[in-house]
Every structure is written in structure tokens, then in C-alpha cells.
Amino acid sequence: MARILITSALPYINGVKHLGNLAGSMLPADVYARFQRLGGHEVLYICATDEHGTPAELAASEAGMDVRAYCDEQHEIQQRSGEGFSLSYDYFGRTSNPETARLTQHFADVLEDKGLIEEVLEHQIFSIDDDRFLPDRYVEGTCPHCGFERARGDQCDSCGRLLEPTDLIEPYSKVSGSKNLEVRGTKHLHLMQTKMADRIRTWADAASGWPSLAKSIAYKWLDEGLRDRAITRDLKWGVPVARNGAPREGFENKVFYVWFDAPIGYLGATAEWAALNNADWESWWRTDKGADDVTYVQFMGKDNVAFHTVSFPATILGSEEPWKTVDKLKAFNWLTWYGGKFSTSEQRGVFMDKALEIMPGDYWRWYLTANAPEGSDSAFTWEHFQSVINKDLADVLGNYVNRVLRFNKSRFEAVVPAGGTWGENEDWLAAEMNVRLEAAAANFEAMEFRKAAAEVRGLWALGNEYLTRAEPWTKFKTDPEGAAVGVRTALNFMAIMAIVAQPIIPVSARTILDALSIPDGNRNWPKGDAKAMLTALPVGLSVEPPEVLFKKIEEDDIAAWTERFGGAEQG
Ligand SMILES: Nc1ncnc2c1ncn2[C@@H]1O[C@H](COP(=O)(O)OP(=O)(O)OP(=O)(O)O)[C@@H](O)[C@H]1O
Numbered sequence: 001m002a003r004i005l006i007t008s009a010l011p012y013i014n015g016v017k018h019l020g021n022l023a024g025s026m027l028p029a030d031v032y033a034r035f036q037r038l039g040g041h042e043v044l045y046i047c048a049t050d051e052h053g054t055p056a057e058l059a060a061s062e063a064g065m066d067v068r069a070y071c072d073e074q075h076e077i078q079q080r081s082g083e084g085f086s087l088s089y090d091y092f093g094r095t096s097n098p099e100t101a102r103l104t105q106h107f108a109d110v111l112e113d114k115g116l117i118e119e120v121l122e123h124q125i126f127s128i129d130d131d132r133f134l135p136d137r138y139v140e141g142t143c144p145h146c147g148f149e150r151a152r153g154d155q156c157d158s159c160g161r162l163l164e165p166t167d168l169i170e171p172y173s174k175v176s177g178s179k180n181l182e183v184r185g186t187k188h189l190h191l192m193q194t195k196m197a198d199r200i201r202t203w204a205d206a207a208s209g210w211p212s213l214a215k216s217i218a219y220k221w222l223d224e225g226l227r228d229r230a231i232t233r234d235l236k237w238g239v240p241v242a243r244n245g246a247p248r249e250g251f252e253n254k255v256f257y258v259w260f261d262a263p264i265g266y267l268g269a270t271a272e273w274a275a276l277n278n279a280d281w282e283s284w285w286r287t288d289k290g291a292d293d294v295t296y297v298q299f300m301g302k303d304n305v306a307f308h309t310v311s312f313p314a315t316i317l318g319s320e321e322p323w324k325t326v327d328k329l330k331a332f333n334w335l336t337w338y339g340g341k342f343s344t345s346e347q348r349g350v351f352m353d354k355a356l357e358i359m360p361g362d363y364w365r366w367y368l369t370a371n372a373p374e375g376s377d378s379a380f381t382w383e384h385f386q387s388v389i390n391k392d393l394a395d396v397l398g399n400y401v402n403r404v405l406r407f408n409k410s411r412f413e414a415v416v417p418a419g420g421t422w423g424e425n426e427d428w429l430a431a432e433m434n435v436r437l438e439a440a441a442a443n444f445e446a447m448e449f450r451k452a453a454a455e456v457r458g459l460w461a462l463g464n465e466y467l468t469r470a471e472p473w474t475k476f477k478t479d480p481e482g483a484a485v486g487v488r489t490a491l492n493f494m495a496i497m498a499i500v501a502q503p504i505i506p507v508s509a510r511t512i513l514d515a516l517s518i519p520d521g522n523r524n525w526p527k528g529d530a531k532a533m534l535t536a537l538p539v540g541l542s543v544e545p546p547e548v549l550f551k552k553i554e555e556d557d558i559a560a561w562t563e564r565f566g567g568a569e570q571g
């Protein structure tokens with residue numbers, strides 16, 4: 001039994017997540033966690049909302065709420081939609097919780113002790129009327145490049161150029177609108193990443209569990225040269241800046257910058273989980289405290305790769321403490337909305353809460369796994385969604401389950417029938433099943449999710465092929481014994497079809513396994529002798545057809561959803 005620590009990129013707190021966020025981080029991590037649990041491994045799947053930073057403060061003020069109250073509410077919403085999609089986090093924490101604050105302050109102390117953090121005098125915009133320094137997004141003004149009048153201090157939304165707040169013409173405070181601003185000197189803490197470049201490169205060279213996409217992003221950053229970077233900001237919302245347990249002098253109105261504390265949230269959330277479960281979190285994270293046998297797997301979209309292969313490692317490796325670093329990393333390309341961008345700020349695309357209003361979580365899970373933006377970007381369209389769901393779930397899997405269970409009910413009194421003998425059709429099924437089970441397991445293990453889904457679908461299709469060969473329907477009148485062995489084998493194989501579907505569509509798989517009265521202890525990944533697996537159900541066991549498993553998506557649905565969410569015209 002292996003110990004596997006899994007984290008998915010932390011969803012940011014400023015609103016409900018869209019299907020792209022789900023497909024590129026939380027869902028694949030969940031599918032992988034579920035697969036590994038089925039293999040009998042000890043899995044810890046940790047996630048948390050990433051709550052600090054200016055976008056959270058600004059979203060709160062737009063909502064007219066106190067930032068903590070806003071984050072409380074948004075965390076709840078994300079927690080609930082995670083449940084709606086059956087995301088099986090062992091713990092869904094928050095970076096605003098005390099454990100993350102404590103660990104952030106710890107890392108800052110240790111890094112400073114190692115000479116990797118320095119105080120640097122920066123020149124920043126101070127708002128006299130607001131009596132505070134304004135971090136970049138709190139200053140707006142006219143873009144010096146294109147003349148756009150509401151350019152932000154970090155970037156112009158009109159021409160896309162990156163800006164410094166001092167570049168803006170006629171700057172004003174986003175807090176009060178005041179133009180009574182001046183440039184003042186103020187001290188910030190900088191993480192001296194330049195001093196870490198060689199160590200990170202050596203560490204990246206040695207990494208074997210990263211795909212080429214992740215390696216190339218890490219090397220691009222390293223080749224372009226790391227820069228020393230501020231890890232503090234002039235905000236109230238965030239982890240207070242401390243030194244050796246006391247507030248740091250001159251930093252009373254500053255907090256740590258979100259990019260520094262967010263990944264520490266993985267550790268903080270694990271510590272929260274442990275406190276609630278009477279467990280030892282360091283046995284998952286510290287190689288000197290039992291974590292040397294842990295395999296740590298991270299999931300994220302491609303824009304987060306550099307943070308996980310360079311920035312966060314700078315913190316971890318810089319501490320020279322025996323923390324676990326990532327072993328396997330899975331990065332995704334973009335799920336697009338009709339070829340364009342899903343966007344939280346522009347509310348473009350389908351968001352997790354709304355998605356659940358129109359279709360159950362399993363439908364989305366299947367679609368987004370079978371079409372994961374893995375080797376390249378992948379475009380969501382309503383038409384594609386309809387065709388995938390109707391074919392794979394309704395026609396291939398749903399139809400098999402309904403046909404076999406209904407026939408069994410009408411002809412064999414809804415119990416696993418006796419009679420007949422194992423023959424060449426069953427030999428054929430057993431041999432094919434072995435090959436496909438192995439391929440499916442290998443692809444789940446390799447985190448090749450499209451291929452894993454294709455193999456699961458292949459197993460479902462195999463069931464239908466077996467029915468075509470065994471023909472229990474036609475045999476029933478002339479050869480009832482032959483029909484009995486066909487139905488009995490088809491019922492046994494149905495259990496296999498559902499067991500392997502559990503990582504991707506856990507709710508539907510459970511419905512099928514419950515209908516077959518498979519005990520919880522027998523739902524692990526199928527291993528061993530194929531004939532034994534295909535004859536496992538006791539004769540006489542009662543098996544009832546479930547209610548309709550999958551509902552087909554109709555043209556009317558597509559029309560209604562396009563009307564409600566938009567579609568092709570927004571691409
Ligand atoms: N369209 C997408 N396809 C795949 N993954 C995505 C997509 N958009 C974001 N992600 C990933 O989702 C995870 C969580 O993202 P986060 O909550 O930070 O939102 P984000 O990246 O700011 O997205 P947006 O800007 O669209 O709100 C990250 O790992 C990110 O890379």
C-alpha cells in the first residue's frame with residue numbers, strides 16, 4: 001500500500017469557479033484520488049480556497065461586504081459546489097485560517113535566517129486622503145500607451161500592457177477616488193530568488209515525474225533568470241508580517257503577498273485536516289517525520305506551473321528543512337468556451353453552480369474527463385457535450401444496464417439466474433476484459449485521463465459486444481440455459497463496468513453497484529482471475545433495475561442552454 005498526497009491548485013475566492021477551473025485542477029485530482037483509493041492505497045486529497053490578495057478585497061468591496069464575511073460566504077459556495085460535483089477532498093481548507101498564517105510566518109523567519117529575505121526600500125504611491133499606501137490594483141489612471149482612462153496600476157485592460165502604478169497619468173485612488181497622491185518610500189520584504197536559481201535548477205533537473213509541458217515552463221523561467229520579488233504588500237487582509245513571533249517593526253500595515261502564502265496553504269490545510277482528525281500532518285509533509293514514503297502529486301492549469309516548479313520550491317528548498325516536494329505534476333492546457341476564454345471577470349462560460357442546475361455532476365465529470373484539455377486546448381460546445389453524453393452515457397452504458405436488468409426481471413424474476421455453462425463467448429469476454437482492465441489502470445496511473453476514459457468506455461462497449469455474441473434475448477425460447485449463462489455473465493460484467501467507472505462517474509456507478517447489491521468491500525479495482533470475477537455474483541441474488549440512469553440531452557435543451565448561457569456567438 002502506497003501513501004499518496006494529492007493537491008489541486010487552490011481555487012481563488014473571488015466568485016464561483018467555471019468549468020475550466022474544474023477541468024484543469026480539481027476534477028482530475030479527484031479522479032486520480034478515487035482511482036488510487038480503489039487500488040487500496042492511503043490517499044490524502046487536500047484543497048483549499050485561496051483567499052488573500054487585492055482581487056478578494058476588491059470583489060468584497062464591490063459586493064459591499066467586509067472581506068472576511070465575503071470570503072466566508074464564497075468559501076461556503078465553493079464547498080457546496082464541490083460536493084455537487086462529488087469532489088472527494090479529504091479536506092477543503094482556507095488559506096485565511098490560522099495554520100497557514102503560522103506556517104507562512106515560519107517560512108519567512110527561516111528564509112530570513114538563511115539570508116534569503118531582505119528589507120528593500122520601495123517607492124510607492126501613498127494616498128493622503130486614505131492615509132495608506134496603495135498597492136498596484138488600488139491605483140487607476142490613464143494608460144501612458146493607449147490613453148485608456150481606467151487602466152489599473154498593474155496592467156491596462158485596454159492595450160494589455162503591464163504597468164507600474166507610477167506610469168499612470170492622472171492617477172487616482174480606487175479606494176476613495178482621491179487624486180491627492182504622492183510617491184513615498186516604504187520598506188518591503190523581498191525573497192532573493194536569484195540566490196536560489198542554481199538550487200532550483202538542480203532540483204528540476206532531477207525531477208522525473210513532470211510532463212514535458214511542466215519541464216519546459218520551469219526551464220523557460222529559469223533561463224530567463226529569476227528575479228528577487230516582494231513578498232509583502234500594503235494591505236490589511238492577509239497574513240500579518242511577523243519576525244520571530246512578534247509584529248515586525250515598520251510592517252504593522254503590511255501583510256504577506258498572496259503568491260507567497262497561497263501554496264503554503266497546502267501545508268496549512270493539511271494541518272487543519274490533521275487537527276480535526278486526530279492525525280499527524282507532518283507525517284505527510286516532513287521527510288524526517290514519516291513522509292519519505294509519500295508520493296506527492298500536484299494538479300493545475302498551465303498558468304500555475306511556474307509557481308509550483310519555481311516559486312513555491314524557492315520557499316521550500318530555501319528553508320533547508322526536510323519538507324516534501326512535488327514528485328508528480330500534472331498540468332493542463334485550457335478548456336475553452338467555443339474556442340474563446342472562459343472568464344470569471346466577464347462571467348463568460350458555464351459556472352459550477354449553474355452547471356449543476358441543468359445536469360447532474362456525473363454528466364459534467366464524464367464530459368470533462370473524456371475531453372480533458374490534456375495534450376492541447378479542448379473546446380467546450382453544447383453540441384459536443386450533447387453528443388458525448390448521449391452516446392457514451394445514455395447509449396453505451398445506460399442502455400446496457402437497462403436492457404440487461406429489465407430482461408432479467410421479466411424472464412428470471414430479478415434474481416441472478418442459475419443454469420447453463422461457461423462457454424466460448426465467456427472465454428472471449430474474459431480475455432478481452434483482462435486486456436482492457438490493464439490498459440485502463442495503466443492510463444489512470446499515468447494520469448492520461450482522456451485515454452483512461454476511452455478505456456472505460458471500451459469496457460462498456462465490450463459489454464454490448466458480449467450481448468451481441470451471447471444473444472440471451474433470442475436464445476431464451478430455444479435454449480433457456482444458454483440465455484441464463486448469458487444474463488448471469490452480463491450481470492457480473494455490469495459490476496466490472498460500474499467499478500471501473502467509479503473514479504469518473506461515482507454517483508451513477510454507485511447506483512449500478514447498489515442495484516447489483518455489491519457490498520462496499522467488493523468495489524475495489526478489479527484484480528485477479530477473470531473467470532472468478534465474471535462468476536462472482538451469487539445465484540439467486542436479487543438485482544433490481546434502477547430508475548433511468550441517464551437522461552438524453554435533447555435539441556430543446558441545447559436551445560434553452562444556448563439562450564441562457566450563450567454559445568457560438570461568444571467564441
Ligand atoms: N480554462 C481553463 N482550463 C483549464 N484550467 C484552467 C482554466 N482556467 C483556469 N484554470 C486553472 O484552474 C485553477 C484554479 O484557477 P483560479 O481559481 O486561480 O482561477 P483563474 O486561473 O484566475 O481563472 P479565471 O481567470 O478564468 O478566473 C488553476 O490551476 C488554473 O490554472
Ligand SMILES: [Zn+2]
Binds near residue numbers: 145158
Ligand atoms: Zn493601455
